[in-house]
Amino acid sequence: MVSVSYYCPRCGAVAELDRDPYLADKSVTPFPLEGWRYVSPSDDFEDEDADGVKFVCGRDDADWSHPPDSDAEGEPGCGEPFYLNFVRYEAGEEVSGQPESEYVRLAEEMGPSGPNGPSGPRFSR
Numbered sequence: 001m002v003s004v005s006y007y008c009p010r011c012g013a014v015a016e017l018d019r020d021p022y023l024a025d026k027s028v029t030p031f032p033l034e035g036w037r038y039v040s041p042s043d044d045f046e047d048e049d050a051d052g053v054k055f056v057c058g059r060d061d062a063d064w065s066h067p068p069d070s071d072a073e074g075e076p077g078c079g080e081p082f083y084l085n086f087v088r089y090e091a092g093e094e095v096s097g098q099p100e101s102e103y104v105r106l107a108e109e110m111g112p113s114g115p116n117g118p119s120g121p122r123f124s125r
């Protein structure tokens with residue numbers, strides 16, 4: 001077993017998790033990936049054949065601490081869930097992993113280029 005630290009994407013709190021070194025991490029996301037099966041840190045996720053771990057920031061059985069650059073007092077964590085995704089393979093190909101559709105649509109609507117704008121004539125004075 002190795003001890004690995006994961007950072008909450010929302011508040012930066014650190015979760016320490018003991019896990020087998022053979023599992024490959026893919027990403028940590030604030031939302032679940034479509035098709036991934038998540039277990040909680042207190043579950044035996046190697047035996048559960050899980051694809052990832054759902055953390056509840058500061059609340060679950062992982063070992064929580066404040067972000068390294070924080071001098072916050074009290075309990076670490078924001079209480080929001082975030083997700084550790086392991087690399088998954090299907091038919092020998094790595095699965096890229098899509099956020100569940102609700103989040104995809106949201107992200108596209110809020111894209112960096114903004115709305116495409118009205119296509120009609122511009123107002124002039």
Ligand SMILES: [Zn+2]
Nearest residue numbers: 008011057078
């Ligand atoms: Zn957090």
